[in-house]
Structures are given as C-alpha cells and as structure tokens.
Amino acid sequence: MRKVMAVVVVGVLLSACGKPDMGNFKPGMANACQAMPAFIGKTGIGAQVAIDTQQRGYTGLRLLNVQSGQAWQHPSWDDAGHVGAFTRDRAGNIYVAPTPDVSLAENPPALQNRIYKIDAQTGEMALWLELPAVAPPSQSNPFGTMGLFYDCDTSSLYASSLAGSEPRQAHGRIYRIDVASGQVKAQLEATDAIGVGVFNGAEHKRLYFGSARSSDVFSVALDASGDFTQDVRHEFALATLPDGNSTSVRKFEFAERQGQYVMQAKETEFGFRLLAENNPRKRVYRFTYQAGDDHWQFVDAQLEDKL
Numbered sequence: 301m302r303k304v305m306a307v308v309v310v311g312v313l314l315s316a317c318g319k320p321d322m323g324n325f326k327p328g329m330a331n332a333c334q335a336m337p338a339f340i341g342k343t344g345i346g347a348q349v350a351i352d353t354q355q356r357g358y359t360g361l362r363l364l365n366v367q368s369g370q371a372w373q374h375p376s377w378d379d380a381g382h383v384g385a386f387t388r389d390r391a392g393n394i395y396v397a398p399t400p401d402v403s404l405a406e407n408p409p410a411l412q413n414r415i416y417k418i419d420a421q422t423g424e425m426a427l428w429l430e431l432p433a434v435a436p437p438s439q440s441n442p443f444g445t446m447g448l449f450y451d452c453d454t455s456s457l458y459a460s461s462l463a464g465s466e467p468r469q470a471h472g473r474i475y476r477i478d479v480a481s482g483q484v485k486a487q488l489e490a491t492d493a494i495g496v497g498v499f500n501g502a503e504h505k506r507l508y509f510g511s512a513r514s515s516d517v518f519s520v521a522l523d524a525s526g527d528f529t530q531d532v533r534h535e536f537a538l539a540t541l542p543d544g545n546s547t548s549v550r551k552f553e554f555a556e557r558q559g560q561y562v563m564q565a566k567e568t569e570f571g572f573r574l575l576a577e578n579n580p581r582k583r584v585y586r587f588t589y590q591a592g593d594d595h596w597q598f599v600d601a602q603l604e605d606k607l
Contacts, residue, residue, distance in 0.1 A: 323524030325453050325505050327591065328561060329554045330498040333452035337392040339423035343372045351394070353383055359406060361386065361396065376425040380416050381406035385448040385495075385551070387457070389479055392420035395428065395457060397445035402574050409437035413444030413463040415477075429482055434471040435464030441572050446512070447496040447551070453505065454526030455479045460493040462512055462572070474509060476526055486527040488520060494570060497552025498522070499563070502591040508535065508563075510549025512570055515539040517549055538567060538585060541598050545583065561589035563596050566604060 340349060345365045352364040352371070360378035362371050384399030396416040400407040413436065417428035437444045447460040457477040464471040472492035476485050493509035500506075504521040507528070511518065515538035521531035538544045547567040555562050565585040582604045587596035 320529050321524040322504050322521065322529075323453075325500040327500050327502055328556065330451045330453055330500050330505065331387075331449065331554070333390040334388040334450060335390055335392040335420070337388070337394060337418070337420040337423070339419075339421060342423075345370045345372045351386060353386065355382055355401065374418075374423045374425065377418070379425060380414070381411075383416075385446060387448040387450045389450050389457070390452060390455070394418035394420075395448055395450070396425065397448055397459070399446065400442045400574055404439075404442055404574075407442070409439060409442040409444075412437045412442060413461055415445055415448070415457075415459060429477065429484075431459065431461055431463070431473075431475060432484065433461060433463035433473070437463050441465055442574070443572065446494045447509070449496045449498055449507075449552070450479070451498045451505075451526055453500070454522075456485070456526040458496050458498065458507060460491075460496045460509060462492055462494075465492050465512075465572075467572075470513070472512065474507070474528075476528070485525070488528045493518075494568070495549045495551045495566070497554065497563075499554050499561075499589075501589070501594050503594050504531070508552050510552075510565070512548055512572070515544065515546050515548060517565065535596065536598070538565070541585065541601065543601055544585075547583075549585075562599075563587040563589065 349363045349365050353361045361383055362373035364371050380398040382401035383396050385397040388394050398412050413431045413433050415429045416425050418425045443462040445461050449458045457479050459475045462472045470490050470492040474488040474491050478485050492512040494512050495510040497508045506519040506521050508519045517535045519535050521529045539546045548570045549565045550568040551566040553564040567583050583601045584604045585601045586599040590597050
C-alpha cells in the first residue's frame, strides 16, 4: 500500500525564521460560513430544500423539497451533463463538477476538467473555470474534476482532478483557487484524489483527500494563505477499519455535535470505470476529532441511506 502521494511544486509563504507561516486559524469547521443561494426564495418550492444530484430520471442537479418531494430545476442546470461534487461559498454561489455517469454521450471527456458556477442571485449556471492539466481527459480515462470544497478562512475553492492520469501513473492534481479572481493559486502535483475537505485542527489547517487508487486518506497542512506545504501525512485507510472496504472516499463532511467535532467520510467504488460510480449501497465512515494528538478516531460505519 503506497503511502507517498504528492509533490508540492508551488512555493509557500515563509515567516521570518524561514518556516512556512501557518496562520492562526480557530480550530473547527472551515466551511461554516456557507450561505444558501438567494434565488431559492424565488422558486416557490419552500425553504426546506436540498441540492439533489442523484440524477434518477433527470440530468444535472435540481432542488428538492425534502418534505413535499417537489422538485425544481433551472433550464441551465443540465448544461454540464451529469454532475458529481458541489459546494457553496459565503455568498451562496454553487460550484459544480461535471462527472461522467454510465455514458460519455452527455459528458464528452474534453469537457470534464471544468468547474461550473451557479449564480446565487439568478440561479443561472455557466462555465466558471477550465482547470490546467498535465493531459486532458480521454476515452481511457474520462474523469476530470472530482472533488470540491470551499474554505471560508482564505476564500479558497479546493478542487481535485484526475485528468491525464494513466493506469500506472498518477498525473492528477489538487488545486487551490482564489474565488474572488477565479485564478489557480497553488497545485498539489501527481495526486489522484477524489474527495477533498478542509478542517482546522489544533495544530494547523489541513486538507484531507481520499485516494482514487486505494482506500487511503491523506492530509496536507495548509499555510496562512491556504497553499500546500510539504507536510503530507497518511491518516487512515478504509480497508483497515473494522468492517472496512477497499473503496475510495468521495466526500468529506465536518460538523460539531454536542461540543465534539465529527468527520463523515463517504465511500464509493472507483476504478476509473464509468459503471463503478453507480454502486448503490454506499457507506459512511464516522470519526471524532481528538485534539490532544490531532487525529481522527474511528467510531462506526453505516449505510448512507440509513443516516
């Protein structure tokens, strides 16, 4: 099992003593500032809505009233074909990653290393950013953007991409994008990751990422600007947990419950194949944060549809 994942190629901000300036972030969730989009109030389906990307009987994403079952979809929301990860910023804008499903008809490989943005005021979705890649997606590996996560402290959007990766060679990247300018500010090279998530630990802000090639989860410390440092460590592997599986982590969620920080790592089967993304009985692995030694302690694993 490989434990070395990434090479940092972008310089980090140095303090006077020559070490990276790691900032002084309040321990806890890094995305608590996320706002709901203003346009939801104009849809007429109520306030208790969820962003639905199950794509059963429709393409793209939609809003779903979880109580009434009423759904709403803007005409532009299927323009990117099938989609996967999404996240919101402090203004309520939604960022969406196109992700191939069971066919490339709706998701041509050349159009997969992108991020789309849904305007918080109008609800209109449009192409926001084309990510720079070692090589574009292809028929042999049609995957591009995979994971998205917004960090409130640095107003950064983190995106993972598998574009250009080969069976025996990882060419993927994790990007830090400045939301205000829409510019890529840092890249973590040679890293094939699916899910990404940021949490402010007792020591540093860290970005967690799930390998696309194994069940391993790694993290990298982030500096005061949110850029990647050389501090990359192995956190855990789903396969080694009680009743664990050889799956990959597709999404990280952090929450505070009864004064304790909790991480949920959601799994998916992945092997650079389209059908692998459709596995139905996915599990969620739950952890609690142990501030004393800055690590996550495994609690349990449950089927996602039972949570």
